[in-house]
Every structure is written in structure tokens, then in C-alpha cells.
Amino acid sequence: MTTGIIIGVIILLAVFVVVIYNGIITRMNAVERGWANVITQERQKNKMIPHLEQVVAQFQVHEAGLQTQIAELRSGIAKLHSDNIDASQLEQVESKTKDLMQGLNIAVEAYPELKASEVFNNLMREIAEQQENIGAAIRIFNQNVEDFNNGIEVFPNSLVNASLNKKSRVTPFHDSEAEAGFEYKLK
Amino acid sequence: MSAFQHNKTLAAALAQVKRQSQTLHSKAELLKLLDKLAVLPQPIRYHHLPLWLCSAGLVAGALGCMWLYHYLVELTWLPAIGWTLLGLSLLPLIIIGWRYAGLKKLGRQLYWHNALLDNQLQLLRPGQWPDSRSWQQQFAEFDRGNHKREFKQIIAGHYVGEEHQFDYHYWHFHYVDRRTVTSTNSKGQVRTRTEYTHYDRYGLMLPFRYVQNLFICAFAPSGINGEKYQSDSGRFNKIFKVRASEQMQAARFLKPAAVVALEDLAGQLRQLNLEFSADGTLCISFANADLLDAQPPCGLDQLSRFRQSIEQATALPKLQQTLAAVHQLMRHSDSNF
Numbered sequence: 001m002t003t004g005i006i007i008g009v010i011i012l013l014a015v016f017v018v019v020i021y022n023g024i025i026t027r028m029n030a031v032e033r034g035w036a037n038v039i040t041q042e043r044q045k046n047k048m049i050p051h052l053e054q055v056v057a058q059f060q061v062h063e064a065g066l067q068t069q070i071a072e073l074r075s076g077i078a079k080l081h082s083d084n085i086d087a088s089q090l091e092q093v094e095s096k097t098k099d100l101m102q103g104l105n106i107a108v109e110a111y112p113e114l115k116a117s118e119v120f121n122n123l124m125r126e127i128a129e130q131q132e133n134i135g136a137a138i139r140i141f142n143q144n145v146e147d148f149n150n151g152i153e154v155f156p157n158s159l160v161n162a163s164l165n166k167k168s169r170v171t172p173f174h175d176s177e178a179e180a181g182f183e184y185k186l187k
Numbered sequence: 188m189s190a191f192q193h194n195k196t197l198a199a200a201l202a203q204v205k206r207q208s209q210t211l212h213s214k215a216e217l218l219k220l221l222d223k224l225a226v227l228p229q230p231i232r233y234h235h236l237p238l239w240l241c242s243a244g245l246v247a248g249a250l251g252c253m254w255l256y257h258y259l260v261e262l263t264w265l266p267a268i269g270w271t272l273l274g275l276s277l278l279p280l281i282i283i284g285w286r287y288a289g290l291k292k293l294g295r296q297l298y299w300h301n302a303l304l305d306n307q308l309q310l311l312r313p314g315q316w317p318d319s320r321s322w323q324q325q326f327a328e329f330d331r332g333n334h335k336r337e338f339k340q341i342i343a344g345h346y347v348g349e350e351h352q353f354d355y356h357y358w359h360f361h362y363v364d365r366r367t368v369t370s371t372n373s374k375g376q377v378r379t380r381t382e383y384t385h386y387d388r389y390g391l392m393l394p395f396r397y398v399q400n401l402f403i404c405a406f407a408p409s410g411i412n413g414e415k416y417q418s419d420s421g422r423f424n425k426i427f428k429v430r431a432s433e434q435m436q437a438a439r440f441l442k443p444a445a446v447v448a449l450e451d452l453a454g455q456l457r458q459l460n461l462e463f464s465a466d467g468t469l470c471i472s473f474a475n476a477d478l479l480d481a482q483p484p485c486g487l488d489q490l491s492r493f494r495q496s497i498e499q500a501t502a503l504p505k506l507q508q509t510l511a512a513v514h515q516l517m518r519h520s521d522s523n524f
Contacts, residue, residue, distance in 0.1 A: 030421045037419040041443060129444070129519060136443035140420040147421050 020160040024167060027148040031170055034141035036082040041134045042093060046077045048127055055120050056107070066107060069100040087173045090138075097131065142172040190234035200227055205293055211300050214497070220297070221494050230488045233286050238279035245276035294487040302481035302501040308344045308357070316341045317356060322392065326462050326470045327402070327410040332362025334383060342479070348514035351521070355393035355510070357479065360472075362386050390472035391509065397520035398440045398463045400432035403449065406458030406474070418446050426453045444519050452512045455505065471513070478505045
């Protein structure tokens, strides 16, 4: 009877450990999938760049730095890899996108015919939607990261992770430019 | 003017206002109705003193009967009369409460009609309803309730967004489940009784031609089928089940911005379902009854303040948020070129 109870408890414990172990793996996969989604969305933006260059050339926009900003954004996107979660590289790409959008807004003010161009406006709308999708993909990635980090840090998951999974915390994406505007800093 | 005459005039005026409020077409008509109430003695309220006195008199009579029975004459029918008088004393109180509730309800109704007018919504009479029978055949959402299924209310509206505009119908669907319960009492006798459980669902019906045959359900009805799809968001997958005729269809629609918009919408609306039909109609359904909820800041007893609140535009924030989310879904599903 006692042996039966002991075996029962051991089986229950083993099932419990397996569930936690699999949970951590599932959450890690969700993080990787979320990251891959962010990269996919960033690469979608890359497809728009040749069209943008074409329009800028068509309207003979000679704003200083615009071509450089486009080239920097392109090379930044190329450095992002779906198999390597690199939030700092993503931050740089996002910052370069913001610079390019600001540059384009300045160009629009200087070239009224550009502002009136339907192709340019459609392109800008598409890029704006892509930016929204990137923002949303980052939010999803951060949610998945939060779930994963909770999943390895709360007790008893922390014990299972320390002895079996051996996964470490994933750093979520932070927009340092946006954070700079706040006096409150999360330590 | 006697209290009786005052109450009679007030009741007639309120009945007229209530009748005419059902056929309002503009804010000017609503304000004219309020003008009719403004000529009545203010504040608008019934004179209930005679009813209070009547009730008090009946209570006194009842107490008198009890006192007589206990201290003077032991007539057996006196307590019965006392209890009857006590029961009758409740009648004036019920009338007071009923009138008070009626006045409050009329204020709420007028304010609600005002909110409909402000938001370009039109309450449809059953004769003006779209073909709700075809809705029931087309959407699995209405495949609920084994006893009764009926639409209680349909309201037509129009939404104008930055990029898209569309007509929509707000609907209230009521269904009843019937089940037979068998129980055995302590003597071993078996009894069966039929139980009816009533449910309500609310939603919007609108054209959405960018997606077909897709179900995104937090409260799945029976009869949804198709290929399973999971988004990249763990939270979205916890809230919703997704079924599509082809996975690619779901993948194309559920871009990150759409996923996040639906996660946010599910935070506002309970048991949220989205069903895209084969002919490009979207049926959004949920359990919240307060999508068109508008509470007046005061009752008709403060008529000038009530009128001021009517003159201002009344927002329906939950409806606007839901429509904005739908617009966002459209924006991300259409082509910009």
C-alpha cells in the first residue's frame, strides 16, 4: 500500500515536471516565432524601398541625406536574422526608419508635386501600415518574452529550468528613444 | 390645481411624449417634445401627498384594529381586518414606486433616442428589418438554442472612417435552451421537469469583402469548421480559436496589427466572435449588452439640465471603439495600390 502511494506520488511528480519542461520549450518556441515575425515584417519594408527610391528619383528630390537614410535602413534590415534574437539591432533599424520617415516628411513639404502624387501617397500609406504591423509584431514578441520569462522564473518552474531546460532570460525590445522622454526609469 | 388633476395632466403629457418618442427622426423633434414638458409645472413630478396620507391612514387603521383586539374587545375578525388594512396600505406605495420608475425610464428612453440620433443610428421596426432569417442560415453564430431563437432589436447605422465607410446593423439576438431534468425525492418518486435557460447575444453585421470563410471565436458556436490556424501571439491563441477554409486565408488576414487589434477588442467585449461569410459579410458577436448604453446625467425632474445634456452630442464610446477596430481590420486587409 505504502509502496503504491510512493510510486503514485513519483509518477505524479514526473508528470508535473514534464508538463513544466514542455511548457518552457513551448514558450521559448513562441518567443522565437514572435521574433521571426518581427523580422518578416521588417523585410516587408525592404520590398517598399526600391519603389520609394524610384518615386524619389522620378520627382528629382535632392534632399540631403535621404538617399543615405534609405541605404542605411536597407543595410540595417539586412543585418537582422530570424535565428538570432538581437533587440539592439532591431532598435537601430526602428530608429533609422523614424529618421527616414522624418526625412520624407521634410521632402514632402519642399516638393508639392510629391505631396500630390498618388503613387507616393499610396506608398507612404503602405509604409505606415507596415510600421503599424512592425509595432504590433514587437508587442506580440514582448508578450511572448514576458510569458517565457515568467515561465522560467516563477517557482517551481525555476527549479525545472535550472536543472533541465537551462534557458536564460530573453531581453524584451525597448524603444530607448521613446524611453528617453520619460523621467521615470525602470531599474 | 388639485393633486389629482395635476397627476392626471402629467400622466397624459408623459404618455404623449412616450408615444411620440418612438417615431423621432431628428433632434429638433426631440427638443420639441421636451418643450411640451417644459410648459408643465416644474419640477416634473407627481404629487404623492394624498397617496402617502392614504397609506398612513390604512396603517393607522391596521394598528387600531390590533390595539382594539388586544386591549378592549376580543372579536376574532379584528386581526383579519387589521392585516387586510396593512396589506392595502402597500397599494399606494406601489403606485408611488411605479410612477417614479416610469418617469425615470422615460428620461432614459429619451436620452437613448438622443444618443441614437447623435450617432446616426436608426431603430428599425420589425417590418423594416433586413432578412434576419437568411442571417440565421448564413452564420453559425445563430446556431444556438434548441427551443427558441429570435431577434429582439435591429438598429441601422453608418460609419465613416479615414479610408473606408460602411453601413452596418446592430442586432440583439435572444435564444432559449430547453432541457429536461429528472430528480428523485426521499420517497423514491421520480419527477421530471423542463427547464428553460435564456441567453442574449449582441453584435454587428457589415460588409467586409477582403476575407471569406473565416471564424475567429472566443465563444464558439456549434457548426464551425475548417482548417485550424494559430497566430504568433500566445495571448491571442489563448483567447481565440481560428478556423478557415484555407490556412493561407487566415495567415493573410491575421497580420500582427490585426492580431493586436483583436486582442484589444476582446479586452472590451466578452465572448467575442468574428465570422466572415462566403459572400463577404462580417458578423461580429459578443455578450456585452451595453454597446449602445447611454445614461442621462439627470432625470426629467431637472428638465433644464436634461435639455442641456440632450443639446450636446452624446458619444457611444464602446460602439465607436468597436467600429474603429473594424475599420483598422479593413485598413490592414485592403490593398493600398
